[in-house]
Amino acid sequence: AQSVTQLGSHVSVSEGALVLLRCNYSSSVPPYLFWYVQYPNQGLQLLLKYTTGATLVKGINGFEAEFKKSETSFHLTKPSAHMSDAAEYFCAVTGNSGGSNYKLTFGKGTLLTVNP
């Protein structure tokens, strides 16, 4: 069984400030972890993913995330927020095992607001 907890349903930052969106997961098998972004009335776009290997993962639009197994975390960061980053962000997990069918378990999402 897997679950995802995103701390903070709403995060507000100033333009140019650090963005930190938190994600903790639980998984009974080694996880694959993802961050998706959703703009209003649109589908989900993949920002980045962790499967195996390097624990610091770089994604699109200047975002990155670090997989910390000991903390069961996969927090998303961006050094400097831009107005165009305003959107809803979803963390998701799936199982990394031969028996997994790779269905995603999502967190409830974090709405990021960027203030001028």
Next chain:
Amino acid sequence: NAGVMQNPRHLVRRRGQEARLRCSPMKGHSHVYWYRQLPEEGLKFMVYLQKENIIDESGMPKERFSAEFPKEGPSILRIQQVVRGDSAAYFCASLEAVAKNIQYFGAGTRLSVL
């Protein structure tokens, strides 16, 4: 390469009617997942299909909901006798192969039940 196509984008139904949601996966993708997004909730898995086969339907309500992915044509999510609680955004995602493990999402169908 066109992305995942879902139609219609918006669908309005009255209680008791049927809703049919269509999803055409990316070219070359033979795995399809359906997710439902209720207001102020994350996406919840509904069903996973490969061509002509339902692999995992553990997230589907036991009644009124069905899904198919025929050999030819799009995947269809069907909701019979819709109720107000079915109002949600329904997203389809496709996967080329499990080894690639990246799901690409369509723009969704927003179902409103009056």
